[in-house]
Every structure is written in structure tokens, then in C-alpha cells.
Amino acid sequence: MIFEHEIPSGSRxxxxxxxxxxxxxxxxxGNTLEELGFEEIVTPIFSYHQHxxxxxxxxxxxxxxxxxxxxxxxxxxxxxxxxxxTKRLGRSMESRKWFYIQPTVIFPTREQxxxxxxxxxxxxxxxxxxxxxMMNALELLPILQLANIRIPxxxxxxxxxxxxxxxxxxxxxxxxxxxxxxxxLVRLHKVEALSDLTCFPDDIAYELKKIxxxxxxxxxxxxxxxxxxYAKMRYYESLxxxxxxxxxxLAMGGIYTVDDTxxxxxxxYTDECIATKMSRE
Numbered sequence: 472m473i474f475e476h477e478i479p480s481g482s483r484x485x486x487x488x489x490x491x492x493x494x495x496x497x498x499x500x501g502n503t504l505e506e507l508g509f510e511e512i513v514t515p516i517f518s519y520h521q522h523x524x525x526x527x528x529x530x531x532x533x534x535x536x537x538x539x540x541x542x543x544x545x546x547x548x549x550x551x552x553x554x555x556x557t558k559r560l561g562r563s564m565e566s567r568k569w570f571y572i573q574p575t576v577i578f579p580t581r582e583q584x585x586x587x588x589x590x591x592x593x594x595x596x597x598x599x600x601x602x603x604x605m606m607n608a609l610e611l612l613p614i615l616q617l618a619n620i621r622i623p624x625x626x627x628x629x630x631x632x633x634x635x636x637x638x639x640x641x642x643x644x645x646x647x648x649x650x651x652x653x654x655x656l657v658r659l660h661k662v663e664a665l666s667d668l669t670c671f672p673d674d675i676a677y678e679l680k681k682i683x684x685x686x687x688x689x690x691x692x693x694x695x696x697x698x699x700x701y702a703k704m705r706y707y708e709s710l711x712x713x714x715x716x717x718x719x720x721l722a723m724g725g726i727y728t729v730d731d732t733x734x735x736x737x738x739x740y741t742d743e744c745i746a747t748k749m750s751r752e
Contacts (some may be wrong), residue, residue, distance in 0.1 A: 481581035483574075483742060488752075492745050493584070496609060497572050500586040500739060503608045504570040507601060509588055512569045514551045516576075517542045524550050526705050530577035546577045549706060549736055552589045553729040567591040584741035593735035595710040595726045596688045602714065602722050602737045603691045611744065613714040613721045614693050617685055618700035620707050620725075621678045622656075626699075629674065637701040645699070659698050662686045685710055712737075719743045 478484055485493050501511065519540065522528045524547040532544040545551070548571055556569055570588040577583075586605075590597055599615070606613060626632040636644050646654055652670045659665070665683040668676040679698065686694050702711050702725070711725030721744055724737025 479580035481579070483582045483584065485745070489745055489749060492748055493741060496741055496744055496748075497586060499608050500605055501570070501572060503605050504586075504588060504601075507568070507604065508566075509568040509570040510566040512552060512556070512571050513573055514545065514548060514555060514571060516545045516573075518545055518551050519543075520550055520554065521546050524705055526703060530581075532576060532578050544576045545573070546575050548573065548575065548585065548587050548738070549589060549727070550729050552587075552736075553591070553732055553734055556589070556591060557730070557732050567593070585738045586741060587736065587738040589734055589736035591732060591734050593726075595685055595712075595735055598724045598726070598735035598737050599685070599689045599691075599712050602712070602724060602739065603689065605739060606714065606722070609744065611716070611721065611747065612693060613716040614695055615689065615691050616695050616697050616700070616713045616715065617662075617682050617689075618697045618702075618711050618713075619678045619682050619709060620700075620702055620711060621681075621709055622675060622698050623701040625674055625678065634701065637699055638703075640699065656698055660695050662694055662696060665696070681710060716747055719747055721747065 517534070519542055521531050521543040525531065531546055534542050534544070536542050552569055552571065568588070568590050570586065572586050574582050574584045588601065603615065623634065623637045626637065627634045630648070630650060632645060632648055642657060645657060655670055656675070662683065665679055668679050671679065682696055682698070686696070700711070706727035706729055707725045708728060709726050712723065713720060714722040720740060722737055722739045724735070726733070726735045
């Protein structure tokens with residue numbers, strides 16, 4: 472029996488202090504991004520292209536339009552924002568920096584409020600420093616974790632390590648791989664450890680140097696690295712970052728390509744930011 476006051480598992484309800492805090496976070500984030508030169512966009516909740524964002528399409532909530540074409544509810548904003556800006560608005564808008572404040576939904580009933588931004592032809596450093604700037608405005612100081620998706624792909628394509636092991640972060644089995652440098656790669660967590668990369672093959676060292684360079688250009692003190700991290704989003708292909716406090720993921724972003732358009736972006740997870748701030752009271 473479902474009572475009248477019940478809400479589906481995974482959906483969101485904010486009231487009183489939490490609703491006020493949600494509005495405050497969104498207002499500060501929106502104002503901060505506008506000050507940094509971003510234009511706001513609100514995209515449709517229905518989409519034809521969400522499957523292109525996910526390697527596993529099972530989380531998508533599917534419907535059909537009036538012509539029986541399959542549409543899905545918005546589970547990710549990045550691909551749709553880039554396509555709308557470059558293909559639909561491209562002739563009428565000059566801005567290359569866009570932000571949005573809107574929820575995503577995934578199967579069966581999970582809602583997630585986000586503040587996100589995309590920079591057409593943007594750089595990783597621009598996306599990371601913008602996120603840091605916004606976190607400072609919100610008075611949050613999470614850990615920033617740097618990764619490079621090319622490293623897991625190289626481990627899979629050239630060194631025989633299954634992507635399934637990397638997705639699940641099965642460290643025990645990864646360490647069993649017969650590679651003389653794999654343990655050192657697994658143990659890399661501090662930026663300072665990137666000072667000597669001579670033990671790694673040239674292709675892995677080249678990608679680690681990208682992490683090292685990014686760390687030197689991000690204006691933030693709380694940085695760690697995670698060379699084995701493998702993002703679930705299809706469009707990430709090189710440098711990525713996550714910001715977390717405890718077990719709460721507050722933001723993530725990176726550089727990517729959509730339809731030959733190179734861009735950089737991030738999403739701030741409003742619900743986790745609310746929970747983090749509420750826990751301090």
C-alpha cells in the first residue's frame with residue numbers, strides 16, 4: 472500500500488531550511504558563473520540523444536514521441552547543451568560559455584539536482600578553476616581528485632588489463648598483472664609522487680605528465696591524483712576531476728568531444744552540497 476504522503480525512493484524533497492539552502496546554493500552558483508562570463512541555458516527534459524552519453528543505457532527512462540520515435544528523460548545535460556549551442560543557437564549566439572541549473576533523472580526514480588557548465592573550445596584548467604572558484608563562493612573545501620581517462624584505456628589496449636577491473640577498482644587483481652611498474656601506478660596518490668616517472672613506459676608517463684601539469688595550474692591546495700580512475704561517461708577521453716568531501720561527491724568534470732566539438736565542463740551536485748552543509752549545523 473502506498474500512502475498519500477509517500478514519495479518514490481530516490482526522489483527529492485526539500486522544505487524549510489533545506490529548501491532555503493538549495494535556493495541559496497543555486498543563487499550563489501548562478502551569480503558566480505554570470506560574473507565569470509557564462510550565459511544561462513535551460514534544456515528540454517526530453518531528449519533524443521541521451522544514449523550517447525552513457526556506456527550503459529539501462530538507467531535511461533524511455534518514452535515515445537508523437538511519431539513513435541524513442542525519447543528519454545534528461546539523465547545528463549552535457550551532450551544536449553553542446554549540440555543545442557553549436558547547432559541550434561550557433562548562428563545567433565556568440566557566447567562559448569554556458570551554465571544550467573536543472574535536475575537529471577535516471578531509472579527507476581532517481582532525481583539529481585545539478586549546477587553545470589560547458590565551455591566550447593574550453594580547457595581543462597578553465598573548467599577545474601571555475602569549479603574551485605564556485606566551491607570557494609559556496610564556502611566548501613572538498614578534495615580535488617585528478618585523473619586521466621587515457622591511462623585506463625592504455626592499460627586495457629596495450630597492457631591487457633580489463634576495463635571491468637578498472638571500473639570496479641579491483642586493486643587486488645590489478646596488482647596481480649605481470650607489469651613491473653603496475654604497483655607504483657596503483658599507489659600514486661600525491662602530486663609530489665609525479666616528480667620521477669622514469670619507471671613507467673613512455674605512453675603512461677606521457678599521460679601522467681598531463682596530470683602533473685594540470686595540478687600545477689589549478690589554484691587549489693587540496694589536490695590528490697587517481698591514475699586508474701575510469702569515468703562512466705562516454706564523452707570523457709582525457710583529463711577529468713572529481714571533488715568530494717568524505718564519501719560525498721560534490722562535483723566532477725573534464726574535457727571531452729561531442730560531434731567533433733571540443734569542450735570542457737563540470738557538474739556541481741546540488742543535493743550532495745546541501746547534505747554536506749546541513750551536516751555541519
